[in-house]
Amino acid sequence: MYPTFTSANFQILCDELAVRDADLGHIIHTHGYPPMWTRNNSFETLVHIILEQQVSLASALAALNQLRARIGIVTPERVLTLSDEELKACYFSRQKTAYVRGLAEALMTKQLDLIALETLPNDEVRRILCGLKGIGDWTADVYLMFVLRRTDLFPLGDLAAVNALKTIKGLPKVTPRETLLTITQDWQPSRTIAAMILWHYYLSVRKKA
Template identity: 35%
Template sequence: MNKQTLIKALDDVAGIDHQVADALALVGYPEPRTAPGGFPALLSIVVNQQISKEAARAILGRLENLMPGTTAEAFLAQPDEALQAAGLSRPKIRYGKGIAEAVASGTVPIEDFPGMPDDEIIAALTGLKGIGLWSAEIYCMFSLGRPDLFPGEDIALQEAMKRLKGLDARPAPKLARELALGWSPWRSAMSVFLWHYYRGAPA
């Protein structure tokens, strides 16, 4: 989603939700978010789990030096010792190789994702160890540009929704998703906006 589309989407939502209109006036428009796709994106999801962004960036840099392009086939060809030396833990090596095998074999048809519906992609990705619902939805939103997803498990989104809607407490994932239905077909744009609002709005 480019900047122009993001602005249009948020303006459309603001036209039907006065709280969004007020929030836009307060913090302005966010920058769009995009990400590359394919196996490197899935590996990055696994690498980033439970460590700082700085540490993950360093590990991904070492992996890129080890195997430029970081294809599924190249990852499978690496001995575990080399991947450990790059900074991957044993569980993350196991997850990475499982994902690489699924991509290389076509069990997870990542090349076909652009033509597949969201629910089928999410089902394929969450069938992989190391990829949960949040990660699958983020992949669809930013690597595939899908416009109408809302990762309700995200705590920052829950907190931003609490502030935006004047709720007494952060909504649970199910309630957050239900509240976001009113923003369809632009829930992905609203997710980007709420992350922006979370950082810029008064608590």
């Protein structure tokens, strides 16, 4: 088994980071603990993550809800019955239509087994997922963090997390990736939890604004 967070250890991991990093501690003191964001290990979840690529969370959810309204339970079989025009009516771009079709076909042909991913190391999960069209490091990171609940990943491709990191550390907008990586390495083996604290900060500040 690989280290994961659960409802039993999540706040403990937050507290440990708060002691090690005063800036993360300040976020928790000011805004409270972050939600323990998790998602089911399902085709629908991966479709949702693909829809979230490079758009707002609200836009992605709107597209997913349109898909749910059209086919009910989101399964590979049902998605593959839809035409390009029907998916377009669900707010799917041409690219994301291709990505979701490819994912559905991979599951139908047993090229991808989501349950089997639960027992694999992070690098192997990433290799398998990134072998599918339209799935890159960001999508794999979100899957590993939210679905498999692995404790030690930081999505350097996520603008919200990175911008929050720059803000709390007083870094310039143009900061080398290597500098950011060095900071996040100090949060091992709980970089996932640190990212969730940063997302919580980002969302809390935006809500107040």
